[in-house]
Amino acid sequence: MRLGVLGCGTIAAAVVRGLAGKGHQITVSERSASHSAALATAFEDVAVADNQAVVDASDVVFLGLMAESAAAILSGLAFRADQQVVSFMAGADLEQVSHWVAPARAAAVMMPFPGIARGGSPVMVLGDTALLARIFEPDNRIFALRDGSELKAYLSAQAVLSPAARLVGDAADWLGQRVSDPAQGEAFLRMLVSSSLQASGCTELIDALNTPGGYNQRLRLYMEAAGIRESLAKGLSKLEG
Numbered sequence: 001m002r003l004g005v006l007g008c009g010t011i012a013a014a015v016v017r018g019l020a021g022k023g024h025q026i027t028v029s030e031r032s033a034s035h036s037a038a039l040a041t042a043f044e045d046v047a048v049a050d051n052q053a054v055v056d057a058s059d060v061v062f063l064g065l066m067a068e069s070a071a072a073i074l075s076g077l078a079f080r081a082d083q084q085v086v087s088f089m090a091g092a093d094l095e096q097v098s099h100w101v102a103p104a105r106a107a108a109v110m111m112p113f114p115g116i117a118r119g120g121s122p123v124m125v126l127g128d129t130a131l132l133a134r135i136f137e138p139d140n141r142i143f144a145l146r147d148g149s150e151l152k153a154y155l156s157a158q159a160v161l162s163p164a165a166r167l168v169g170d171a172a173d174w175l176g177q178r179v180s181d182p183a184q185g186e187a188f189l190r191m192l193v194s195s196s197l198q199a200s201g202c203t204e205l206i207d208a209l210n211t212p213g214g215y216n217q218r219l220r221l222y223m224e225a226a227g228i229r230e231s232l233a234k235g236l237s238k239l240e241g
Contacts, residue, residue, distance in 0.1 A: 001135065004058030005029065006051055006073070008036040010114065011088060012064030017117035018139065020046055027057040052077055060084050060135070061104070067091030071100055079104035084131060086110050090155055093148055094127055107131055109151065111158075116140055124158075126151045156239035160232070168193055 003019060005012050005028045013035040016028060020043035027047045028036045036048045047057075055061055055077050065073055067089040079085070083104035087097045090111065098106035108127030115121035119139035125132045126145040133142045145151045172189050176182030196205055209216035 001025070002057060002059045003027070003135070004054040004061045005064055006054055006061060007031050007064035007066075007088075008039070009064055010035070011112055012062065013039060014114045014117040015062065015064070015088075015112050016043075016046060018119060018121075019135070025057070027054045029054050055079055055083070058083065060086065060107075060131070061101075062110075063087040063089060063097070063101075065089060070097075074100040081105075084128070086127075086132065088112065090151075111151075111155065113158075124151065124154050152240060156236050159236070159239055163232075164193075 002025045005016055005026070008016070008028050008031055012028075016026060016039050019026060020039070024045060025047075026043075026045055027049050028039055029051050030036055030048055031051075039046045040048045049057065051073065059082070061079070061083060063070065063074075063085060065088075068091070070089060070092060079101045081103040083101075084107040085097060085101045085104050086108045087094075087106070088110060089097070090109075092100075092109075094106050094109055097109070106127075108125050108129070108131065110126075110132055111124040113121050113123075116123065116136070121140045123132065123136055123140050123142050124145060125142050126148070129142050129144040136142065143154075145154060168189050169186075172182070172186035175185040175189065179185050200208065206220070209220075211217060
C-alpha cells in the first residue's frame with residue numbers, strides 16, 4: 001500500500017518502523033526531522049517529503065500531529081476524495097478530522113503504542129477496523145471500539161501502564177540493592193510480569209498466586225489495605241472526566 005505519515009514524533013516513528021520492510025511504499029513528513037531522517041536511512045521503502053508531497057504520494061494518510069495544531073496544518077493541504085485518513089490524535093474525533101481532510105475519508109482514530117515498532121502490540125481503533133487490520137495484523141492486534149465514550153474509557157484505563165511500570169521499576173530498584181546483578185534482577189521482574197499477564201487473565205492469575213501466607217498474597221493484601229485499589233479507581237475516574 002502507499003502509506004503517508006504527517007508528523008513524525010515518537011509514536012508515528014514507531015508505527016513506521018512496524019510497517020517498514022513489509023512491501024509498502026511509505027512517505028513521512030519532514031516534521032521531527034531527526035526521526036524522519038533516521039527512518040529514511042534505516043529503511044529503503046521509507047522516503048521523506050514535505051506535507052503536501054506526503055499527501056500526494058499516499059492512498060492512506062496517518063495523522064501523527066498534535067490536535068491543537070492539526071487544523072492549521074491540515075487546512076493548507078489538498079486531499080483527494082479517494083484517500084483514507086487515520087488519526088493518532090486522542091484530542092480530535094472523527095467528525096473533526098473529517099472536516100479537516102475533506103474530501104478525503106476520515107476512516108478511523110487509532111491509538112498505537114511504542115511496541116508497535118516490534119509487533120505484538122495492542123492497537124485501539126474507532127472506525128474502520130477492517131482497514132487497520134489489513135495494515136497492522138497479524139503482527140499486532142486490533143481492539144475495536146464502539147464509540148467516542150468507549151475510546152475515552154480505554155484511553156483512561158490504558159494509563160495504568162505507567163504506574164504498573166513504576167511498581168515494577170521500584171521493585172527492581174529494591175531488589176537491585178540486595179543482589180549482585182541489578183540489571184538481571186530488573187530483567188527477571190519484567191519478564192515475570194509480562195509473561196504471566198500474557199498467559200493468564202488477571203482474575204485467574206491472582207487466584208493462582210493466592211497461596212495462603214505466600215509472598216504474593218501477603219504483598220497484595222498489604223497494598224490493598226494501604227488503599228491501592230481505591231486510589232487507582234479514583235485516578236481512572238478523574239482521567240475519564
